[in-house]
Amino acid sequence: MDRISESAAAVQPAEIIALLKWYQDAGVDETIGDDPGALGRPRTAAAAPMPPVQMAPAPQPVQPVPAPASQVRAVAAAVLPGSDAASGDARRIAAGCNTLEELAAALAAFDGCGLKATATQMVFADGNPDSDIMIVGEAPGAEEDRLGKPFVGQSGKLLDRMLAAIGLDRTTVYISNIVNWRPPGNRQPNASEIAISLPFIERHIALMQPKILLCAGGTSAAALLATREGITRIHGRWYDRSFPDLPAPVPTMPVYHPAFILRQPGMKRDVWRDLLVLKHRMKELGCGVSSAT
Numbered sequence: 001m002d003r004i005s006e007s008a009a010a011v012q013p014a015e016i017i018a019l020l021k022w023y024q025d026a027g028v029d030e031t032i033g034d035d036p037g038a039l040g041r042p043r044t045a046a047a048a049p050m051p052p053v054q055m056a057p058a059p060q061p062v063q064p065v066p067a068p069a070s071q072v073r074a075v076a077a078a079v080l081p082g083s084d085a086a087s088g089d090a091r092r093i094a095a096g097c098n099t100l101e102e103l104a105a106a107l108a109a110f111d112g113c114g115l116k117a118t119a120t121q122m123v124f125a126d127g128n129p130d131s132d133i134m135i136v137g138e139a140p141g142a143e144e145d146r147l148g149k150p151f152v153g154q155s156g157k158l159l160d161r162m163l164a165a166i167g168l169d170r171t172t173v174y175i176s177n178i179v180n181w182r183p184p185g186n187r188q189p190n191a192s193e194i195a196i197s198l199p200f201i202e203r204h205i206a207l208m209q210p211k212i213l214l215c216a217g218g219t220s221a222a223a224l225l226a227t228r229e230g231i232t233r234i235h236g237r238w239y240d241r242s243f244p245d246l247p248a249p250v251p252t253m254p255v256y257h258p259a260f261i262l263r264q265p266g267m268k269r270d271v272w273r274d275l276l277v278l279k280h281r282m283k284e285l286g287c288g289v290s291s292a293t
Contacts, residue, residue, distance in 0.1 A: 086112035086196045094203035095244075100129055103203060107180055113196045115181035115189070120145045122181060125204070126152075127174040132287040134210035135159075136201060137177045137257065138219040139189045145182035150175045155258040159216075162258065162271060166279040172288075176204055178223050194223050206245045211285045213241060213250045214278070217257030224252065231256060236274040238281070251281060 089112050097103040104124045116122070123140040126149040135151075143153030151159045163169055179189040179197045189197070201224075205213065215221040218231035225239055235256055240249035255274050261267055281287075 086192075087199065090196050091199040094199040097203055097207070100125070100204070100207055103200065103207060107200055110200075113179070113181060113193055115139075115179065115183055115193055118184050119181035121148050123148055123150050123177065124180060125174060125176040126150050127170045128172060129174055129208065131172055131174045131208075132211040132285070133168070133173045133214070133282070134205060134208050134212070135173055135175045135214045135216055136205070136220050136224065137175070137216040139177050139179040140182040141186050141259075142182070150177050151258070154262060158258040158261060162275060165272070166275050166282075174208060174210070176201065178220050188219055194219070198223060202243055205250070206243045209246065210250060211287050212278070212281060213252040215252060215254040217260065218254075220257075221254035225254070231260075235270065236277050238277075251285070253278065253281075 090110065093106050093110060094103065097106050104122075107124065108122050110116075119140070123144050127135075137150060140150060141153050141155065143156070144150055150156070159175075160169065163173060178201050179193055180200070183189050183193070213224075215224050221227060221231055221234060224241060225234075227234060231254055234254045237253065239252045239254075241252040242249045253274070255278075256267060256271055261271055
């Protein structure tokens with residue numbers, strides 16, 4: 001029996017089904033390894049031990065760093081040759097939207113982002129539009145693409161548990177993404193796709209007028225804060241982010257994306273620390289759901 005046959009025989013049918021279901025939920029649609037069981041079963045005693053997870057140090061308090069919209073667009077333009085026309089159209093269209101309904105309709109009709117052609121549907125937002133807290137992720141995954149709502153797959157379930165830990169849920173927060181269509185194979189959106197989408201999410205935030213903005217993951221933080229620092233360095237820190245048509249900057253904090261926590265469960269201690277920082281800021285700012293709800 002060759003090595004691949006031995007590997008397959010060592011895995012029970014129920015394990016194979018569970019593994020395939022996990023891959024499906026994660027949006028995996030391509031295999032790149034020779035051993036179908038290697039990623040899904042525990043290592044044997046003879047295998048080399050996994051290196052210990054290095055815990056990130058507790059984030060130190062920092063002074064808010066302004067990241068004006070003009071700075072974000074300048075960084076985007078510098079790395080996005082050829083996307084100026086589509087970005088200009090997106091900025092003009094987004095600026096003309098005065099309600100969330102108008103913005104959703106404009107996004108649905110916008111053909112400037114190529115991801116629209118491969119996605120099942122647009123994923124606009126979920127949660128309470130009267131909330132003081134807005135969470136912006138990266139892009140829809142497979143389940144989000146299927147259901148038309150952000151954060152509804154495995155990452156969404158973990159996000160719900162994270163929110164519940166400090167007394168929040170989808171009736172008390174509002175959730176969207178930088179990019180509103182699923183990239184094929186759940187890949188990260190590229191620089192051009194982010195630049196084209198940025199005017200829409202900026203307008204989305206301006207219309208929401210949140211008291212607190214959370215960037216879920218490094219892609220979201222890089223896009224909205226125009227930073228090249230990784231999420232492990234900037235998570236749990238507050239930044240002042242200015243947006244067009246808002247009278248004052250919005251306190252903005254990068255946090256780990258739930259998908260990252262699923263891959264690195266050793267980081268849960270850092271996540272809890274960030275949630276406590278968020279809860280403290282909520283109390284300071286008197287965050288709650290609008291009395292209109």
